[in-house]
Amino acid sequence: MQLTDLTMLELAAKLAERAVSSEEATRACLERIRQVDPQVRAFLRVDEEGALAAARASDARRKAGSPASALDGVPLGLKDIFLTEGVETTAGSRILEGFVPPFDATVVRLLKNAGLPLVGKLNMDEFAMGSSNESSAYFPTHNPWDLSRTPGGSSGGSSAAVAAREVFGALGTDTGGSIRQPAAFTNTVGLKPTYGRVSRFGVIAYASSLDQPGPMTRTVGDAAALLQLIARHDPQDATSAAVEAQDYSADLEAGVRGLKLGVPREYFTEGMDPEVEVSIRETLREYERLGATLVDVSLPHTKYALATYYLIASSEASSNLARYDGIRYGLRAKDARGLKELYAQTREKGFGPEVKRRIMLGTYALSAGYYDAYYLRAQKVRTLIREDFTKAFQQVDAVLSPTSPVPAFKLGEKLDDPLSMYLMDVFTLPCNLAGLPGLAVPCGFTKAGLPVGLQILGRPFDEARLLRIARALEREHDFFLRPAPLQG
Amino acid sequence: MALTLEQVRHVATLARLALTPEEEQRFTTQLSAVLDAVTQLQSLDVEAVEPTSHATLAASLLREDVLRPSLPPEKSLANAPAKSGTSFAVPKIIE
Numbered sequence: 001m002q003l004t005d006l007t008m009l010e011l012a013a014k015l016a017e018r019a020v021s022s023e024e025a026t027r028a029c030l031e032r033i034r035q036v037d038p039q040v041r042a043f044l045r046v047d048e049e050g051a052l053a054a055a056r057a058s059d060a061r062r063k064a065g066s067p068a069s070a071l072d073g074v075p076l077g078l079k080d081i082f083l084t085e086g087v088e089t090t091a092g093s094r095i096l097e098g099f100v101p102p103f104d105a106t107v108v109r110l111l112k113n114a115g116l117p118l119v120g121k122l123n124m125d126e127f128a129m130g131s132s133n134e135s136s137a138y139f140p141t142h143n144p145w146d147l148s149r150t151p152g153g154s155s156g157g158s159s160a161a162v163a164a165r166e167v168f169g170a171l172g173t174d175t176g177g178s179i180r181q182p183a184a185f186t187n188t189v190g191l192k193p194t195y196g197r198v199s200r201f202g203v204i205a206y207a208s209s210l211d212q213p214g215p216m217t218r219t220v221g222d223a224a225a226l227l228q229l230i231a232r233h234d235p236q237d238a239t240s241a242a243v244e245a246q247d248y249s250a251d252l253e254a255g256v257r258g259l260k261l262g263v264p265r266e267y268f269t270e271g272m273d274p275e276v277e278v279s280i281r282e283t284l285r286e287y288e289r290l291g292a293t294l295v296d297v298s299l300p301h302t303k304y305a306l307a308t309y310y311l312i313a314s315s316e317a318s319s320n321l322a323r324y325d326g327i328r329y330g331l332r333a334k335d336a337r338g339l340k341e342l343y344a345q346t347r348e349k350g351f352g353p354e355v356k357r358r359i360m361l362g363t364y365a366l367s368a369g370y371y372d373a374y375y376l377r378a379q380k381v382r383t384l385i386r387e388d389f390t391k392a393f394q395q396v397d398a399v400l401s402p403t404s405p406v407p408a409f410k411l412g413e414k415l416d417d418p419l420s421m422y423l424m425d426v427f428t429l430p431c432n433l434a435g436l437p438g439l440a441v442p443c444g445f446t447k448a449g450l451p452v453g454l455q456i457l458g459r460p461f462d463e464a465r466l467l468r469i470a471r472a473l474e475r476e477h478d479f480f481l482r483p484a485p486l487q488g
Numbered sequence: 489m490a491l492t493l494e495q496v497r498h499v500a501t502l503a504r505l506a507l508t509p510e511e512e513q514r515f516t517t518q519l520s521a522v523l524d525a526v527t528q529l530q531s532l533d534v535e536a537v538e539p540t541s542h543a544t545l546a547a548s549l550l551r552e553d554v555l556r557p558s559l560p561p562e563k564s565l566a567n568a569p570a571k572s573g574t575s576f577a578v579p580k581i582i583e
Contacts, residue, residue, distance in 0.1 A: 102563040195544050209542050238549050239542065307526035318503060325504070327576050332569035339581050340504070348506035353514075356505060360496070360515055361522060363503040377529050379539030384532070386540060419521060435543025460544055 003028035004165040005483070008074050008222040011168055015073045018062060022055040022073030025168075026117045029075045033119070033166045036486050041141050042151075042161035044080050046120035047087050051075060054117035061115060071225055072115030077167035079158045080121040081128060082108050082213070083202040091204040092124040092136040092154075095350025096330045105202025106237065107171060107213055107230045114229045119167050122157030126352045127321065128175055128206040130154050131424040132414065133182075135354040140411055143186060144484035145450060149408040152182030158216045159186040163484050169217040169226055173203060175210045176309055177403075177428025180440035183216055184403035184453025187442045187479060189223045189470065190216045194460045195435035196241035198227075199234035207316035208239070210309075210432040219480050220441060220471040224248035227463060246464045256472045257291030259465075262396035266302035267427055273406045279444035279452040280402045283473065287400070290472055295396050299388040304381050305430040310358075310422060311365050311378035312433070317355075318362030324350060386434040389457070398469055399457040401427050403440040407450035427455060437463045441470035442479040449485070489523040491516055 003025055006014070014020040030048055037043055058073035067073070078084065081091050083101035085108075090096040104112065111118065125135040133141045133156030143151040144164040151160035155172030159182030162170050172179040174192035183190025191214045198213045205211060215226035231245040263284060268277065288294055326332035326346030333345035351359070365374035392399055404424060414421045431438040436457055443454040454473065458466045474480055496516045500507045507515065561574040570577040 099567055102559055102566055195542075235551065241544060301532075304529060304532065307529050310522065311526055311529075322504075326569060327578060328564075329567035330569070336579065339579055341506075342579055343504040344506035347504055348508075351505075353511075356507070356511065357515065357518060359503050359505060360499055360519055364491075364495075364499045364519065364523075367499065367502060373530075374526070376539055377534060378526075379541055380534035380537040381529055381532060382540040382543075383537050384534070386543060419525060433540075433543070 002032070004032045006168070007219045008071060008168045008217060009219070009225060011074050012071050015062060016067070022058040022062070022117060023052060025073065026051050026055040026075045026119065029119050029167055036164050037166060039142060039147055039486065040144055040160050040164045040166070041139055042122055042157045042164065042166060044090065044121045044123050044138060044157070045088060047118065050087065051117040051119045054112070054115070058115045058117065067115065069114035069229060071229060073117070074168050075117045075119045076111060077119050077122050077158060077161045077170040078108065079124050079155050079170065079172045081124060081173050081204045082171060083204070084108050084118065084121070087121065089121065089204070091128070092126040092138065093350065093352070093355070094137040094331060095324045095346070099329050103202065106199035106234045108202065110230050122161055122170060124157055125154035126355050127204065127317070128154040128173055128178055129317070129354045129358055131181060131421055132409070132411070133157065134411060134415055135352055137352050142411070143408045144486050145186060146408065148410055149450070150185065150411050152185035152408065154178040155216060156182045159183055159188055159190070162186070162188045162216050162218060164486055165483065169215060169222055171213055172216045173211055173213045174432065175206050175313060176432050177425045179214050179216055180428050180438055180453070180455060181404050181424065183440040185408040185451060187451035187482065187484070188216055188218055189220055189442070189480070190214065190440045191223045191227060191463065191466070192431065192438045193227065193231060193463055194241070194437045196239055197437070197461065197463065198230050199237045199240050201234055201236040205320040207313040208320060209316060210313060212432070220467055220474050221249065221252060224252060224467045241461070243461050248464050248467055251464055251468050252471045254468050255290065256287055256469055259292045259398070259469065260295050260396040261287055261292045261469070262295050262297035262392050262399040264297050264299045264302070264392070264399055264401060266299050267401040271405055272402065275446040276402050276405065276407060276452050280454060283443040283454050284400060286473065286476065297392045297396060297399065299392060299430065301381065301384045301388050302430060305385055305433060306422060306426055308378045308381045308385065309425070309429040309433060310361065311374050312382065314358040314362035315365045315375050316362070318359045318366065321355065321359055382433050385430055389434045389436060393459045398466060401455045401457070403427060403453040403455040407446050407452060431457050436460060437466055439466040439470050441473060443473060444479065489527060490520045491523065
C-alpha cells in the first residue's frame with residue numbers, strides 16, 4: 001500500500017502518532033503526480049516548493065506538540081478558481097494567464113492556518129462554465145476510471161486528482177453541480193454546502209448568487225473534516241452566513257434508522273441511463289433495509305430549473321466578467337486603437353467559446369426590453385423552485401436522486417451541442433437555485449466499470465445530516481476503497 | 489425565438505466583445521436555440537410571485553464604518569499590463 005492510498009483521516013492519524021511526516025506525505029503526492037498526471041492531466045501547476053515548505057513547518061509543529069488543526073500536514077489540491085497569494089491563478093482562462101494574486105481567498109487562508117500543504121492548482125472549465133473540463137483554455141483533464149472520458153466539470157481537475165490519489169483531498173466550487181457531478185463521475189465524495197456556509201471571498205466569481213466552495217474527498221469522513229476547517233462566517237463576504245458551524249463528524253455513524261428520505265418523482269424521468277437508474281434504485285432499497293422510510297415527494301417546477309439556471313447564471317456571469325477588460329490585470333490586446341477597442345479585443349482574445357456564449361446570453365437577458373421577460377421572470381421561477389423544496393422538507397429529512405443522468409461521457413462527445421451539455425446538470429442545479437446543501441456519494445458502478453453517484457439534498461445548513469446519510473451507505477460498501485485502474 | 493445577426497452584433501457591442509464573422513454566425517444559431525429552450529418559462533403564471541435574487545440572504549448587512557488596511561498600490565499594480573507611476577495606464581481617450 002502506498003502512502004497516497006490513505007484517506008485524509010488515516011493520514012492525519014499517522015501524522016498525529018508521528019508514524020509518518022507531512023514532508024513524506026507531500027513528497028508521496030508529488031511523486032504520484034509525476035507518475036500519473038501525464039495521463040490524467042489534473043494539474044495546471046504544481047507548487048512543489050510552497051507545499052514542501054508548508055509540510056516542513058507542519059512537521060515542526062507536530063514535533064513541538066502543537067498541531068494547528070486535526071488535518072495539520074495533510075496535502076491538498078485547489079481548483080484554480082481560489083486566489084492563492086504568489087501562485088498563478090487563472091480560472092482555466094487565457095485572460096488571466098500570468099495573474100499572480102496579491103492575497104489569499106479566505107478558504108485558502110483558513111487551510112494554510114490549519115497547516116495543510118497546498119500542492120497545486122487544478123484544472124477546470126474556464127471560469128467554471130462547463131460540465132466536462134473541456135472548456136478549460138489549457139487542456140482537458142481525463143477521468144482516471146477511463147482516460148477516454150471526462151472527469152466531469154467544472155471541478156474536474158479536483159475530482160480527477162482526488163480519484164487518481166494525487167492529493168488526499170481538494171476544494172472545488174459548485175454553481176450548478178460542479179462539485180457533485182465530477183464527484184459522481186470519479187467515485188469520490190463531493191459536498192456543496194448551503195449557500196453562504198463557506199466564504200466566497202477570493203473565489204473568482206461566476207454566478208455570485210449560486211457559487212459555493214466545498215470539499216471533494218475520497219470518503220465521507222474526510223469531507224466532514226475538511227468542511228470543518230472552512231465552514232465559518234466571513235466578514236469579508238457580505239453573503240457569508242452568520243450561522244454557527246456544526247460538528248460535522250459528531251453524528252457521522254448515527255445511521256439512517258427513523259429518517260424520512262424523499263424520492264422526487266420528477267427526477268426519475270426518461271433520458272436517464274438505465275444502469276444509473278438501476279444503481280440508484282438499489283441504493284434506495286438499501287436505505288430502506290437500513291431503517292429509513294422512503295417517501296414519494298414532488299418537486300413540480302423541476303422541469304423549469306434548467307432554463308431558470310442558464311438565464312440567471314449567464315446574467316450574473318455577464319456582469320461578473322465585465323471586470324476582465326485588460327486594464328488592471330491579465331491579458332491586454334496589443335495594437336488596439338482606443339479604449340473600447342481595447343476592451344473588445346482583449347475579451348475576444350482572452351475568452352473561450354463557452355464563456356463568450358454565456359456572456360452573450362446574459363447580456364441579452366439583461367438588456368433593455370428583455371430584462372422582464374428573461375431575467376426577472378427567471379428570478380420569479382426561482383422562487384417557485386425554492387418553494388417546492390420548502391414543501392418537500394416539511395415531509396422529509398433529505399431528498400435522494402441520481403447526481404447525473406448518465407455516467408462519465410467521452411471527451412468530445414457533447415462538445416458541439418451546448419444544450420445537450422447543459423442537460424448534464426439537470427439533477428444538480430435546482431439545489432443551487434434554492435441555496436441548499438447537496439452531496440454526491442459513490443453508490444455503484446456500471447458494467448463497464450464507470451462510477452455512479454447518489455445525490456443527497458438537504459435543508460439549509462443541514463450538512464451534518466447529509467454526511468450522516470452518505471456515511472450510512474459508505475459503511476455498507478467498499479466502493480470508496482477501490483482505486484481507479486491507472487497504470488502508475 | 490430566432491435572433492438576427494444584427495441583434496447578435498448589438499449584444500456583442502453591449503458586452504464589449506469583438507466577434508469574428510464565424511462566431512457571429514455560430515452564436516446566432518446557438519443563442520436562438522437556447523432562447524427557444526427557455527421560452528417554456530413564459531408558460532408559467534408568475535404575476536404574484538416575488539423574485540428571488542439570493543437564496544438565503546435575509547437582510548442587507550451593515551458593519552461599523554472603521555478604517556482598515558487595504559492593498560498597497562504596488563500590490564494592486566503588480567499585475568497591471570501597463571502602468572504609469574501609481575496608476576493603471578490606458579490608451580488615450582481624449583484627443
